[in-house]
Amino acid sequence: MESGMIxxxxxxxxxxxxxxxxxxxxxxxxxxxxFVHMKIARADDLILRRxxxxxxxxxxxxxxxxxxxxxxxxxxVLSTLREGEVCDLLGPLGKPxxxxxxxxxxxxxxxxxxxxxxxxxTREAKCGGAALLGARxxxxxxxxxxxxxxxxxxxxxxxxxxEGHMGLVTDLVDDVLLRHHDKKLRFYACGPTPMLMAxxxxxxxxxxxxxxxxxxxLMCCGVGACFACVxxxxxxxxxxxxxxxxxxxxxxxxxKDVYLEK
Amino acid sequence: xxDLATDLGRIKLKNPVMTASGTFGYGAEYHxxxxxxxxxxxxxxxxxxxxxxxxxxxxxxxxxxxxxNAIGLQGPGIDRFLHDEHYLPFLxxxxxxxxxxxxxxxxxxxxxxxxxxxxxxxxxxxxEINISCPNVKAGGIAFGTDKNLAAEVVSxxxxxxxxPLITKLSPNVSRIGExxxxxxxxxxxxxxxxxxxxxxxIDIEKMRFKLANRTGGLSGPAVKPVAVRxxxxxxxxxxxxxxxxxxxATGADAVEFLLAGxxxxxxxxxxxxxxxxxxxxxxxxxxxxxxxxxxxVSEIIGKVK
Numbered sequence: 380m381e382s383g384m385i386x387x388x389x390x391x392x393x394x395x396x397x398x399x400x401x402x403x404x405x406x407x408x409x410x411x412x413x414f415v416h417m418k419i420a421r422a423d424d425l426i427l428r429r430x431x432x433x434x435x436x437x438x439x440x441x442x443x444x445x446x447x448x449x450x451x452x453x454x455x456v457l458s459t460l461r462e463g464e465v466c467d468l469l470g471p472l473g474k475p476x477x478x479x480x481x482x483x484x485x486x487x488x489x490x491x492x493x494x495x496x497x498x499x500x501t502r503e504a505k506c507g508g509a510a511l512l513g514a515r516x517x518x519x520x521x522x523x524x525x526x527x528x529x530x531x532x533x534x535x536x537x538x539x540x541x542e543g544h545m546g547l548v549t550d551l552v553d554d555v556l557l558r559h560h561d562k563k564l565r566f567y568a569c570g571p572t573p574m575l576m577a578x579x580x581x582x583x584x585x586x587x588x589x590x591x592x593x594x595x596x597l598m599c600c601g602v603g604a605c606f607a608c609v610x611x612x613x614x615x616x617x618x619x620x621x622x623x624x625x626x627x628x629x630x631x632x633x634x635k636d637v638y639l640e641k
Numbered sequence: 642x643x644d645l646a647t648d649l650g651r652i653k654l655k656n657p658v659m660t661a662s663g664t665f666g667y668g669a670e671y672h673x674x675x676x677x678x679x680x681x682x683x684x685x686x687x688x689x690x691x692x693x694x695x696x697x698x699x700x701x702x703x704x705x706x707x708x709x710n711a712i713g714l715q716g717p718g719i720d721r722f723l724h725d726e727h728y729l730p731f732l733x734x735x736x737x738x739x740x741x742x743x744x745x746x747x748x749x750x751x752x753x754x755x756x757x758x759x760x761x762x763x764x765x766x767x768x769e770i771n772i773s774c775p776n777v778k779a780g781g782i783a784f785g786t787d788k789n790l791a792a793e794v795v796s797x798x799x800x801x802x803x804x805p806l807i808t809k810l811s812p813n814v815s816r817i818g819e820x821x822x823x824x825x826x827x828x829x830x831x832x833x834x835x836x837x838x839x840x841x842x843i844d845i846e847k848m849r850f851k852l853a854n855r856t857g858g859l860s861g862p863a864v865k866p867v868a869v870r871x872x873x874x875x876x877x878x879x880x881x882x883x884x885x886x887x888x889x890a891t892g893a894d895a896v897e898f899l900l901a902g903x904x905x906x907x908x909x910x911x912x913x914x915x916x917x918x919x920x921x922x923x924x925x926x927x928x929x930x931x932x933x934x935x936x937x938v939s940e941i942i943g944k945v946k
Contacts, residue, residue: 426910426911597699599701602673616692622698
Protein backbone atom coordinates (compact mmCIF):
# COMPACT_ATOMS: atom_id res chain seq x y z
CA MET A 380 0.00 0.00 0.00
CA GLU A 381 1.42 3.32 -1.02
CA SER A 382 0.29 6.94 -0.76
CA GLY A 383 0.20 8.19 -4.34
CA MET A 384 0.66 11.93 -4.56
CA ILE A 385 -0.87 13.44 -7.66
CA UNK A 386 1.70 15.14 -9.88
CA UNK A 387 -0.81 16.04 -12.57
CA UNK A 388 -4.39 15.24 -13.54
CA UNK A 389 -5.35 16.48 -16.98
CA UNK A 390 -8.21 16.06 -19.43
CA UNK A 391 -7.23 14.31 -22.67
CA UNK A 392 -10.30 14.34 -24.88
CA UNK A 393 -14.00 14.14 -24.07
CA UNK A 394 -14.45 12.27 -20.79
CA UNK A 395 -10.90 10.84 -20.77
CA UNK A 396 -8.31 11.96 -18.26
CA UNK A 397 -4.73 11.09 -17.38
CA UNK A 398 -3.60 11.18 -13.76
CA UNK A 399 0.08 10.86 -12.82
CA UNK A 400 1.06 9.78 -9.32
CA UNK A 401 4.37 9.77 -7.51
CA UNK A 402 4.44 6.10 -6.43
CA UNK A 403 8.01 4.79 -6.63
CA UNK A 404 7.41 1.49 -4.80
CA UNK A 405 4.67 0.41 -7.20
CA UNK A 406 6.69 1.60 -10.20
CA UNK A 407 9.61 -0.56 -9.12
CA UNK A 408 7.76 -3.80 -9.87
CA UNK A 409 4.81 -2.90 -12.15
CA UNK A 410 4.49 -4.79 -15.43
CA UNK A 411 2.03 -4.67 -18.35
CA UNK A 412 -1.39 -5.87 -17.24
CA UNK A 413 -0.94 -4.96 -13.59
CA PHE A 414 -3.44 -2.66 -11.93
CA VAL A 415 -3.64 -0.36 -8.92
CA HIS A 416 -6.59 -0.39 -6.54
CA MET A 417 -7.30 3.23 -5.67
CA LYS A 418 -9.04 4.85 -2.71
CA ILE A 419 -10.09 8.09 -4.31
CA ALA A 420 -9.35 11.08 -2.07
CA ARG A 421 -12.30 13.24 -0.98
CA ALA A 422 -14.83 10.58 -2.06
CA ASP A 423 -15.83 9.86 1.53
CA ASP A 424 -19.26 8.41 0.75
CA LEU A 425 -17.67 5.81 -1.50
CA ILE A 426 -16.38 3.05 0.72
CA LEU A 427 -14.79 0.91 -1.99
CA ARG A 428 -11.59 1.24 -3.97
CA ARG A 429 -11.55 1.39 -7.77
CA UNK A 430 -9.19 -0.66 -9.94
CA UNK A 431 -7.26 1.08 -12.74
CA UNK A 432 -4.87 -0.44 -15.26
CA UNK A 433 -1.40 1.00 -15.11
CA UNK A 434 -0.79 2.78 -18.40
CA UNK A 435 2.85 3.70 -17.96
CA UNK A 436 5.59 3.98 -15.35
CA UNK A 437 8.88 5.72 -14.99
CA UNK A 438 10.87 3.72 -12.44
CA UNK A 439 13.60 6.37 -12.36
CA UNK A 440 11.28 9.24 -11.42
CA UNK A 441 8.67 7.11 -9.60
CA UNK A 442 5.86 8.38 -11.83
CA UNK A 443 2.88 6.17 -12.53
CA UNK A 444 0.25 7.05 -15.14
CA UNK A 445 -3.37 5.99 -15.25
CA UNK A 446 -5.79 6.87 -18.04
CA UNK A 447 -9.43 6.84 -17.02
CA UNK A 448 -12.84 7.75 -18.35
CA UNK A 449 -15.37 9.54 -16.16
CA UNK A 450 -18.13 6.95 -15.92
CA UNK A 451 -19.49 7.24 -12.38
CA UNK A 452 -19.32 8.89 -8.99
CA UNK A 453 -15.75 7.77 -8.23
CA UNK A 454 -14.13 8.81 -11.49
CA UNK A 455 -16.10 12.09 -11.34
CA VAL A 456 -14.41 12.95 -8.02
CA LEU A 457 -11.06 11.71 -9.30
CA SER A 458 -11.29 14.09 -12.25
CA THR A 459 -11.53 17.04 -9.83
CA LEU A 460 -8.43 16.16 -7.78
CA ARG A 461 -5.45 18.45 -8.09
CA GLU A 462 -1.69 18.28 -7.90
CA GLY A 463 -0.54 17.51 -4.36
CA GLU A 464 -3.63 15.54 -3.31
CA VAL A 465 -3.05 11.96 -2.23
CA CYS A 466 -4.88 8.77 -3.15
CA ASP A 467 -4.06 5.56 -1.37
CA LEU A 468 -2.89 2.95 -3.91
CA LEU A 469 -2.71 -0.82 -3.50
CA GLY A 470 -0.48 -2.39 -6.07
CA PRO A 471 0.80 -3.53 -8.38
CA LEU A 472 -2.00 -6.11 -8.23
CA GLY A 473 -3.05 -9.02 -10.43
CA LYS A 474 -1.24 -11.39 -12.75
CA PRO A 475 0.38 -9.39 -15.58
CA UNK A 476 0.72 -10.23 -19.27
CA UNK A 477 3.43 -12.68 -20.25
CA UNK A 478 6.61 -10.98 -21.33
CA UNK A 479 7.18 -11.12 -25.11
CA UNK A 480 10.30 -13.16 -25.92
CA UNK A 481 13.05 -11.32 -27.83
CA UNK A 482 12.02 -12.99 -31.10
CA UNK A 483 8.29 -12.40 -30.61
CA UNK A 484 6.26 -9.68 -32.31
CA UNK A 485 3.58 -8.49 -29.88
CA UNK A 486 0.18 -7.52 -31.24
CA UNK A 487 -2.02 -5.47 -28.90
CA UNK A 488 -5.75 -5.62 -29.63
CA UNK A 489 -7.53 -2.82 -27.77
CA UNK A 490 -11.13 -1.78 -27.41
CA UNK A 491 -11.70 1.77 -26.17
CA UNK A 492 -9.38 2.70 -23.33
CA UNK A 493 -8.13 -0.89 -23.22
CA UNK A 494 -5.30 0.68 -25.22
CA UNK A 495 -4.03 2.19 -21.93
CA UNK A 496 -3.80 -1.22 -20.24
CA UNK A 497 -1.75 -2.60 -23.14
CA UNK A 498 0.55 0.36 -23.66
CA UNK A 499 3.28 -0.85 -21.29
CA UNK A 500 3.87 -3.77 -23.67
CA THR A 501 5.75 -1.29 -25.85
CA ARG A 502 8.38 -1.17 -23.10
CA GLU A 503 8.94 -4.91 -23.24
CA ALA A 504 8.89 -5.43 -27.03
CA LYS A 505 12.35 -5.92 -28.46
CA CYS A 506 11.56 -5.61 -32.16
CA GLY A 507 8.50 -3.42 -32.46
CA GLY A 508 4.94 -4.60 -32.55
CA ALA A 509 1.48 -3.73 -33.70
CA ALA A 510 -1.42 -2.01 -31.97
CA LEU A 511 -4.94 -2.58 -33.27
CA LEU A 512 -7.10 0.10 -31.72
CA GLY A 513 -10.87 -0.09 -31.91
CA ALA A 514 -13.49 2.28 -30.55
CA ARG A 515 -16.94 3.70 -31.13
CA UNK A 516 -15.66 6.86 -32.77
CA UNK A 517 -12.33 8.63 -33.42
CA UNK A 518 -12.48 10.55 -30.10
CA UNK A 519 -12.28 7.26 -28.23
CA UNK A 520 -9.08 6.16 -29.95
CA UNK A 521 -6.41 6.73 -27.32
CA UNK A 522 -2.60 6.64 -27.48
CA UNK A 523 -2.31 6.00 -31.24
CA UNK A 524 0.57 8.46 -31.51
CA UNK A 525 2.22 7.13 -28.35
CA UNK A 526 2.21 3.61 -29.78
CA UNK A 527 3.74 4.90 -33.03
CA UNK A 528 6.44 6.80 -31.13
CA UNK A 529 7.24 3.62 -29.22
CA UNK A 530 7.86 1.81 -32.51
CA UNK A 531 4.54 0.04 -32.95
CA UNK A 532 2.59 0.14 -36.18
CA UNK A 533 -0.99 1.23 -35.58
CA UNK A 534 -4.24 0.25 -37.28
CA UNK A 535 -7.56 1.75 -36.25
CA UNK A 536 -11.17 0.60 -36.48
CA UNK A 537 -14.20 2.67 -35.50
CA UNK A 538 -17.85 1.68 -35.36
CA UNK A 539 -18.87 4.81 -37.28
CA UNK A 540 -15.96 4.87 -39.70
CA UNK A 541 -14.80 8.28 -38.45
CA GLU A 542 -11.24 6.95 -38.46
CA GLY A 543 -9.65 3.88 -40.05
CA HIS A 544 -11.62 0.78 -40.85
CA MET A 545 -15.37 1.04 -40.30
CA GLY A 546 -16.16 -2.02 -38.21
CA LEU A 547 -14.72 -4.11 -35.41
CA VAL A 548 -11.15 -4.16 -34.19
CA THR A 549 -11.11 -7.93 -34.63
CA ASP A 550 -11.56 -7.32 -38.38
CA LEU A 551 -7.97 -6.00 -38.39
CA VAL A 552 -6.36 -9.21 -37.15
CA ASP A 553 -6.23 -11.14 -40.43
CA ASP A 554 -4.33 -8.33 -42.12
CA VAL A 555 -1.66 -8.54 -39.40
CA LEU A 556 -1.47 -12.32 -39.83
CA LEU A 557 -0.97 -11.82 -43.55
CA ARG A 558 1.58 -9.03 -43.45
CA HIS A 559 3.63 -10.48 -40.59
CA HIS A 560 3.33 -14.17 -41.54
CA ASP A 561 7.13 -14.49 -41.25
CA LYS A 562 7.16 -13.38 -37.61
CA LYS A 563 6.42 -15.13 -34.37
CA LEU A 564 3.26 -13.30 -33.34
CA ARG A 565 2.03 -13.02 -29.78
CA PHE A 566 -1.40 -11.55 -29.13
CA TYR A 567 -2.61 -9.51 -26.17
CA ALA A 568 -6.05 -7.93 -25.73
CA CYS A 569 -7.95 -5.62 -23.42
CA GLY A 570 -11.34 -3.97 -23.84
CA PRO A 571 -15.04 -4.45 -23.20
CA THR A 572 -16.09 -8.02 -22.39
CA PRO A 573 -18.09 -8.70 -25.61
CA MET A 574 -15.07 -7.63 -27.66
CA LEU A 575 -12.76 -9.86 -25.60
CA MET A 576 -15.08 -12.84 -26.07
CA ALA A 577 -14.88 -12.19 -29.84
CA UNK A 578 -11.08 -12.04 -29.53
CA UNK A 579 -11.09 -15.40 -27.72
CA UNK A 580 -13.10 -17.07 -30.50
CA UNK A 581 -10.98 -15.52 -33.24
CA UNK A 582 -7.66 -16.43 -31.62
CA UNK A 583 -8.74 -20.03 -31.06
CA UNK A 584 -9.90 -20.21 -34.67
CA UNK A 585 -6.63 -18.75 -36.00
CA UNK A 586 -4.48 -21.08 -33.90
CA UNK A 587 -3.36 -18.80 -31.06
CA UNK A 588 -4.75 -20.48 -27.91
CA UNK A 589 -2.05 -18.85 -25.78
CA UNK A 590 -3.18 -15.32 -26.69
CA UNK A 591 -3.88 -13.36 -23.51
CA UNK A 592 -6.90 -11.27 -22.60
CA UNK A 593 -7.27 -8.95 -19.62
CA UNK A 594 -10.75 -9.54 -18.24
CA UNK A 595 -12.32 -7.61 -15.45
CA UNK A 596 -15.53 -7.28 -13.57
CA LEU A 597 -16.88 -5.00 -10.85
CA MET A 598 -14.20 -5.31 -8.22
CA CYS A 599 -14.38 -5.03 -4.48
CA CYS A 600 -11.42 -6.10 -2.29
CA GLY A 601 -8.83 -6.42 -5.09
CA VAL A 602 -6.84 -9.10 -3.28
CA GLY A 603 -8.87 -12.29 -3.76
CA ALA A 604 -10.89 -12.26 -0.55
CA CYS A 605 -14.42 -11.34 -1.56
CA PHE A 606 -15.15 -13.20 -4.83
CA ALA A 607 -17.00 -10.25 -6.38
CA CYS A 608 -14.96 -9.80 -9.57
CA VAL A 609 -15.26 -13.30 -10.96
CA UNK A 610 -15.36 -14.56 -14.56
CA UNK A 611 -16.01 -18.05 -15.90
CA UNK A 612 -12.84 -20.05 -16.49
CA UNK A 613 -12.79 -23.62 -17.84
CA UNK A 614 -12.63 -26.33 -15.20
CA UNK A 615 -12.74 -30.09 -15.00
CA UNK A 616 -16.16 -30.37 -13.36
CA UNK A 617 -19.65 -31.25 -14.62
CA UNK A 618 -20.45 -27.62 -15.43
CA UNK A 619 -17.21 -27.11 -17.33
CA UNK A 620 -16.32 -23.86 -15.57
CA UNK A 621 -15.60 -22.21 -12.26
CA UNK A 622 -15.70 -18.57 -11.22
CA UNK A 623 -12.13 -17.24 -11.09
CA UNK A 624 -11.24 -13.97 -9.38
CA UNK A 625 -9.99 -11.45 -11.92
CA UNK A 626 -8.16 -9.51 -9.19
CA UNK A 627 -5.89 -12.31 -8.07
CA UNK A 628 -6.15 -15.22 -10.54
CA UNK A 629 -6.33 -12.67 -13.39
CA UNK A 630 -7.01 -10.15 -14.78
CA UNK A 631 -4.91 -11.74 -17.55
CA UNK A 632 -6.07 -15.15 -18.77
CA UNK A 633 -5.14 -17.26 -21.81
CA UNK A 634 -7.93 -17.48 -24.39
CA LYS A 635 -7.83 -21.28 -24.23
CA ASP A 636 -8.83 -21.10 -20.56
CA VAL A 637 -11.73 -18.68 -20.91
CA TYR A 638 -15.13 -20.37 -20.74
CA LEU A 639 -17.18 -19.19 -23.72
CA GLU A 640 -20.96 -19.23 -23.39
CA LYS A 641 -22.68 -21.30 -26.05
CA UNK B 642 -1.58 -0.07 26.80
CA UNK B 643 -4.91 -1.35 28.10
CA ASP B 644 -5.73 -5.01 28.65
CA LEU B 645 -7.63 -5.96 25.50
CA ALA B 646 -8.24 -9.63 26.30
CA THR B 647 -11.87 -10.64 26.08
CA ASP B 648 -13.68 -13.63 27.51
CA LEU B 649 -16.20 -15.33 25.25
CA GLY B 650 -16.92 -18.14 27.67
CA ARG B 651 -15.48 -21.23 26.01
CA ILE B 652 -12.93 -19.19 24.08
CA LYS B 653 -10.71 -16.32 25.15
CA LEU B 654 -9.38 -13.81 22.63
CA LYS B 655 -6.22 -11.70 22.96
CA ASN B 656 -8.25 -8.73 21.75
CA PRO B 657 -11.92 -8.28 20.85
CA VAL B 658 -11.48 -7.73 17.10
CA MET B 659 -12.36 -10.50 14.67
CA THR B 660 -12.91 -10.49 10.92
CA ALA B 661 -16.42 -10.94 9.53
CA SER B 662 -16.97 -14.07 7.49
CA GLY B 663 -16.86 -13.51 3.73
CA THR B 664 -14.79 -10.35 3.98
CA PHE B 665 -11.41 -11.84 4.83
CA GLY B 666 -11.18 -14.78 2.42
CA TYR B 667 -9.43 -17.68 4.12
CA GLY B 668 -6.81 -15.53 5.85
CA ALA B 669 -4.00 -16.03 3.34
CA GLU B 670 -5.17 -13.09 1.22
CA TYR B 671 -4.42 -10.67 4.08
CA HIS B 672 -1.47 -12.48 5.65
CA UNK B 673 0.50 -10.88 2.79
CA UNK B 674 -0.22 -7.51 4.40
CA UNK B 675 0.31 -8.36 8.08
CA UNK B 676 0.48 -11.15 10.63
CA UNK B 677 -3.14 -12.27 10.96
CA UNK B 678 -2.34 -13.85 14.34
CA UNK B 679 -2.42 -10.29 15.71
CA UNK B 680 -6.20 -10.31 15.32
CA UNK B 681 -8.55 -11.49 18.04
CA UNK B 682 -9.76 -14.16 15.63
CA UNK B 683 -9.94 -14.86 11.91
CA UNK B 684 -13.38 -15.96 10.74
CA UNK B 685 -13.10 -17.63 7.35
CA UNK B 686 -15.53 -17.49 4.45
CA UNK B 687 -18.42 -19.97 4.72
CA UNK B 688 -17.69 -23.67 4.26
CA UNK B 689 -20.30 -26.20 3.09
CA UNK B 690 -20.02 -29.97 2.66
CA UNK B 691 -19.83 -29.36 -1.12
CA UNK B 692 -18.00 -26.93 -3.43
CA UNK B 693 -20.20 -24.09 -4.64
CA UNK B 694 -20.08 -21.82 -7.71
CA UNK B 695 -21.84 -18.88 -6.09
CA UNK B 696 -24.12 -16.50 -7.95
CA UNK B 697 -23.88 -15.06 -11.48
CA UNK B 698 -22.35 -11.59 -11.84
CA UNK B 699 -22.63 -8.70 -11.14
CA UNK B 700 -22.34 -9.67 -7.50
CA UNK B 701 -21.74 -6.30 -5.84
CA UNK B 702 -23.05 -2.75 -6.08
CA UNK B 703 -21.83 0.23 -4.12
CA UNK B 704 -24.50 2.30 -2.37
CA UNK B 705 -24.36 5.45 -0.24
CA UNK B 706 -21.92 4.68 2.61
CA UNK B 707 -22.32 0.98 1.98
CA UNK B 708 -22.58 -1.82 -0.51
CA UNK B 709 -24.85 -4.63 -1.60
CA ASN B 710 -23.43 -8.06 -2.23
CA ALA B 711 -24.84 -11.28 -3.54
CA ILE B 712 -21.73 -13.44 -3.84
CA GLY B 713 -23.82 -16.50 -3.06
CA LEU B 714 -21.31 -18.35 -0.88
CA GLN B 715 -18.84 -19.42 -3.56
CA GLY B 716 -16.49 -21.81 -1.83
CA PRO B 717 -14.19 -24.81 -2.04
CA GLY B 718 -16.25 -27.22 0.08
CA ILE B 719 -15.07 -29.12 3.14
CA ASP B 720 -12.68 -31.54 1.40
CA ARG B 721 -10.52 -28.83 -0.10
CA PHE B 722 -10.84 -26.67 3.01
CA LEU B 723 -9.40 -29.44 5.17
CA HIS B 724 -6.67 -30.62 2.81
CA ASP B 725 -5.72 -27.94 0.24
CA GLU B 726 -2.67 -26.03 1.45
CA HIS B 727 -4.35 -22.66 0.83
CA TYR B 728 -7.01 -23.22 3.48
CA LEU B 729 -6.92 -24.87 6.94
CA PRO B 730 -3.38 -26.30 6.61
CA PHE B 731 -2.17 -22.76 5.89
CA LEU B 732 -4.14 -21.25 8.77
CA UNK B 733 -2.62 -23.78 11.19
CA UNK B 734 0.86 -22.46 10.30
CA UNK B 735 -0.05 -18.87 11.23
CA UNK B 736 -0.94 -19.40 14.89
CA UNK B 737 -4.10 -17.34 14.34
CA UNK B 738 -7.26 -18.05 16.33
CA UNK B 739 -9.42 -19.59 13.61
CA UNK B 740 -13.20 -19.66 13.54
CA UNK B 741 -14.80 -21.60 10.69
CA UNK B 742 -18.09 -20.29 9.33
CA UNK B 743 -20.33 -23.13 8.12
CA UNK B 744 -23.46 -23.33 5.97
CA UNK B 745 -25.60 -25.80 4.11
CA UNK B 746 -28.75 -26.21 2.08
CA UNK B 747 -30.29 -28.68 4.54
CA UNK B 748 -30.01 -29.28 8.27
CA UNK B 749 -28.11 -32.45 7.39
CA UNK B 750 -25.53 -30.37 5.49
CA UNK B 751 -24.83 -28.26 8.57
CA UNK B 752 -24.39 -31.36 10.71
CA UNK B 753 -22.14 -33.00 8.14
CA UNK B 754 -19.73 -30.09 7.79
CA UNK B 755 -19.60 -29.75 11.59
CA UNK B 756 -18.82 -33.48 11.92
CA UNK B 757 -16.02 -33.24 9.36
CA UNK B 758 -14.49 -30.26 11.17
CA UNK B 759 -14.85 -32.02 14.53
CA UNK B 760 -12.82 -34.93 13.13
CA UNK B 761 -10.04 -32.60 11.99
CA UNK B 762 -10.31 -29.85 14.59
CA UNK B 763 -6.67 -29.11 15.33
CA UNK B 764 -6.23 -25.35 15.02
CA UNK B 765 -9.97 -24.57 15.03
CA UNK B 766 -11.17 -22.44 17.97
CA UNK B 767 -14.89 -22.41 17.18
CA UNK B 768 -17.53 -22.77 14.49
CA GLU B 769 -19.84 -19.99 13.39
CA ILE B 770 -23.17 -21.25 12.07
CA ASN B 771 -24.41 -19.12 9.19
CA ILE B 772 -28.19 -19.27 9.27
CA SER B 773 -28.53 -15.84 7.79
CA CYS B 774 -27.02 -15.55 4.33
CA PRO B 775 -29.63 -13.67 2.28
CA ASN B 776 -28.12 -14.68 -1.06
CA VAL B 777 -28.63 -18.40 -1.37
CA LYS B 778 -32.03 -19.73 -2.24
CA ALA B 779 -31.94 -22.98 -0.33
CA GLY B 780 -30.88 -22.84 3.29
CA GLY B 781 -29.23 -19.65 4.43
CA ILE B 782 -31.80 -17.11 5.42
CA ALA B 783 -34.64 -19.63 5.31
CA PHE B 784 -33.21 -20.98 8.58
CA GLY B 785 -32.38 -17.57 9.97
CA THR B 786 -35.87 -16.10 9.75
CA ASP B 787 -37.75 -18.99 11.34
CA LYS B 788 -37.07 -19.46 15.06
CA ASN B 789 -37.88 -23.16 15.10
CA LEU B 790 -35.71 -23.94 12.07
CA ALA B 791 -32.87 -21.85 13.51
CA ALA B 792 -33.00 -23.84 16.73
CA GLU B 793 -33.13 -27.13 14.80
CA VAL B 794 -29.96 -26.23 12.87
CA VAL B 795 -28.14 -25.31 16.08
CA SER B 796 -29.25 -28.53 17.80
CA UNK B 797 -28.08 -30.64 14.88
CA UNK B 798 -24.68 -28.95 14.83
CA UNK B 799 -24.49 -29.20 18.62
CA UNK B 800 -24.87 -32.97 18.38
CA UNK B 801 -22.19 -33.17 15.67
CA UNK B 802 -19.37 -31.36 17.45
CA UNK B 803 -17.93 -30.42 20.82
CA UNK B 804 -16.36 -27.26 19.37
CA PRO B 805 -17.67 -23.95 20.75
CA LEU B 806 -20.55 -22.71 18.60
CA ILE B 807 -21.38 -19.20 17.51
CA THR B 808 -24.71 -18.66 15.74
CA LYS B 809 -24.80 -15.75 13.32
CA LEU B 810 -28.21 -14.13 13.28
CA SER B 811 -30.06 -12.41 10.47
CA PRO B 812 -31.25 -8.84 11.03
CA ASN B 813 -34.12 -9.46 8.62
CA VAL B 814 -36.54 -10.32 11.43
CA SER B 815 -38.79 -8.16 13.59
CA ARG B 816 -37.86 -9.41 17.09
CA ILE B 817 -34.16 -10.23 17.24
CA GLY B 818 -34.20 -11.02 20.98
CA GLU B 819 -36.46 -14.02 20.40
CA UNK B 820 -34.05 -15.48 17.85
CA UNK B 821 -31.11 -14.92 20.18
CA UNK B 822 -32.94 -16.71 22.99
CA UNK B 823 -33.99 -19.58 20.69
CA UNK B 824 -30.46 -20.40 19.52
CA UNK B 825 -29.09 -19.99 23.07
CA UNK B 826 -31.62 -22.55 24.26
CA UNK B 827 -30.62 -24.89 21.42
CA UNK B 828 -27.03 -24.95 22.64
CA UNK B 829 -25.24 -22.07 20.96
CA UNK B 830 -22.30 -20.91 23.10
CA UNK B 831 -22.22 -17.45 21.56
CA UNK B 832 -24.26 -15.27 19.24
CA UNK B 833 -22.98 -13.03 16.47
CA UNK B 834 -24.91 -10.35 14.63
CA UNK B 835 -25.75 -8.75 12.34
CA UNK B 836 -25.51 -10.43 8.97
CA UNK B 837 -26.44 -8.16 6.07
CA UNK B 838 -29.79 -6.45 5.57
CA UNK B 839 -31.63 -7.55 2.43
CA UNK B 840 -31.69 -4.76 -0.12
CA UNK B 841 -31.99 -3.93 -3.79
CA UNK B 842 -30.55 -1.37 -6.21
CA ILE B 843 -31.65 -0.52 -9.74
CA ASP B 844 -29.62 1.00 -12.56
CA ILE B 845 -32.06 3.62 -13.84
CA GLU B 846 -30.22 4.23 -17.12
CA LYS B 847 -30.14 0.57 -18.11
CA MET B 848 -33.47 -0.07 -16.37
CA ARG B 849 -32.30 -3.24 -14.70
CA PHE B 850 -31.25 -4.59 -11.32
CA LYS B 851 -27.69 -3.79 -10.36
CA LEU B 852 -27.17 -7.33 -9.02
CA ALA B 853 -27.72 -10.45 -11.12
CA ASN B 854 -29.38 -11.94 -8.04
CA ARG B 855 -31.74 -8.91 -7.92
CA THR B 856 -31.47 -8.67 -4.13
CA GLY B 857 -28.33 -8.56 -2.02
CA GLY B 858 -27.10 -7.95 1.49
CA LEU B 859 -26.44 -4.37 2.58
CA SER B 860 -23.32 -3.76 4.66
CA GLY B 861 -20.96 -0.94 5.54
CA PRO B 862 -21.33 2.22 7.64
CA ALA B 863 -24.93 2.66 6.43
CA VAL B 864 -26.11 -0.30 8.55
CA LYS B 865 -24.26 0.49 11.78
CA PRO B 866 -27.11 2.09 13.77
CA VAL B 867 -29.34 -0.89 12.97
CA ALA B 868 -26.59 -3.24 14.08
CA VAL B 869 -25.93 -1.40 17.35
CA ARG B 870 -29.63 -1.51 18.23
CA UNK B 871 -29.88 -5.23 17.46
CA UNK B 872 -26.71 -6.08 19.39
CA UNK B 873 -28.11 -4.18 22.37
CA UNK B 874 -31.42 -6.07 22.18
CA UNK B 875 -29.74 -9.45 21.75
CA UNK B 876 -27.38 -8.79 24.68
CA UNK B 877 -30.41 -8.00 26.84
CA UNK B 878 -32.13 -11.22 25.77
CA UNK B 879 -29.39 -13.81 26.42
CA UNK B 880 -26.70 -14.75 28.92
CA UNK B 881 -24.22 -16.11 26.36
CA UNK B 882 -21.60 -13.72 24.91
CA UNK B 883 -22.64 -11.57 21.96
CA UNK B 884 -20.28 -10.65 19.11
CA UNK B 885 -21.26 -7.42 17.35
CA UNK B 886 -20.73 -6.45 13.74
CA UNK B 887 -22.23 -4.23 11.07
CA UNK B 888 -20.47 -1.21 9.61
CA UNK B 889 -17.47 -1.15 11.96
CA ALA B 890 -14.60 0.76 10.37
CA THR B 891 -12.91 2.49 13.32
CA GLY B 892 -12.10 1.98 16.99
CA ALA B 893 -14.90 4.41 17.86
CA ASP B 894 -17.40 2.26 15.95
CA ALA B 895 -16.21 -0.82 17.82
CA VAL B 896 -16.49 0.92 21.21
CA GLU B 897 -20.13 1.70 20.44
CA PHE B 898 -20.85 -2.03 20.05
CA LEU B 899 -18.89 -2.91 23.21
CA LEU B 900 -20.83 -0.33 25.22
CA ALA B 901 -24.05 -1.79 23.81
CA GLY B 902 -23.12 -5.19 25.22
CA UNK B 903 -20.92 -6.97 22.65
CA UNK B 904 -17.98 -8.87 24.19
CA UNK B 905 -16.18 -8.86 20.81
CA UNK B 906 -16.67 -7.24 17.43
CA UNK B 907 -15.97 -8.09 13.81
CA UNK B 908 -14.69 -5.84 11.02
CA UNK B 909 -16.11 -6.71 7.61
CA UNK B 910 -16.77 -4.42 4.67
CA UNK B 911 -14.23 -1.86 5.93
CA UNK B 912 -11.44 -4.33 5.07
CA UNK B 913 -12.32 -4.02 1.37
CA UNK B 914 -11.51 -0.30 1.47
CA UNK B 915 -8.52 -0.73 3.77
CA UNK B 916 -6.87 -4.11 4.32
CA UNK B 917 -5.45 -2.79 7.59
CA UNK B 918 -8.87 -1.80 8.99
CA UNK B 919 -9.02 -4.65 11.58
CA UNK B 920 -5.62 -3.66 13.01
CA UNK B 921 -6.62 0.01 13.09
CA UNK B 922 -9.77 -0.93 15.02
CA UNK B 923 -7.64 -2.75 17.64
CA UNK B 924 -5.43 0.32 18.02
CA UNK B 925 -8.48 2.59 18.12
CA UNK B 926 -10.06 0.65 20.98
CA UNK B 927 -6.79 0.80 22.90
CA UNK B 928 -6.48 4.55 22.31
CA UNK B 929 -10.04 5.09 23.55
CA UNK B 930 -9.38 3.12 26.74
CA UNK B 931 -6.10 4.97 27.37
CA UNK B 932 -7.75 8.33 26.78
CA UNK B 933 -10.42 7.49 29.37
CA UNK B 934 -7.96 5.98 31.83
CA UNK B 935 -9.70 2.60 31.62
CA UNK B 936 -7.37 -0.35 32.24
CA UNK B 937 -9.26 -3.16 30.52
CA VAL B 938 -11.71 -3.49 27.67
CA SER B 939 -13.87 -5.77 29.83
CA GLU B 940 -14.78 -2.73 31.94
CA ILE B 941 -16.79 -1.05 29.17
CA ILE B 942 -18.77 -4.05 27.92
CA GLY B 943 -22.50 -3.38 28.29
CA LYS B 944 -21.81 -0.18 30.18
CA VAL B 945 -24.59 1.74 28.43
CA LYS B 946 -27.94 0.38 29.57
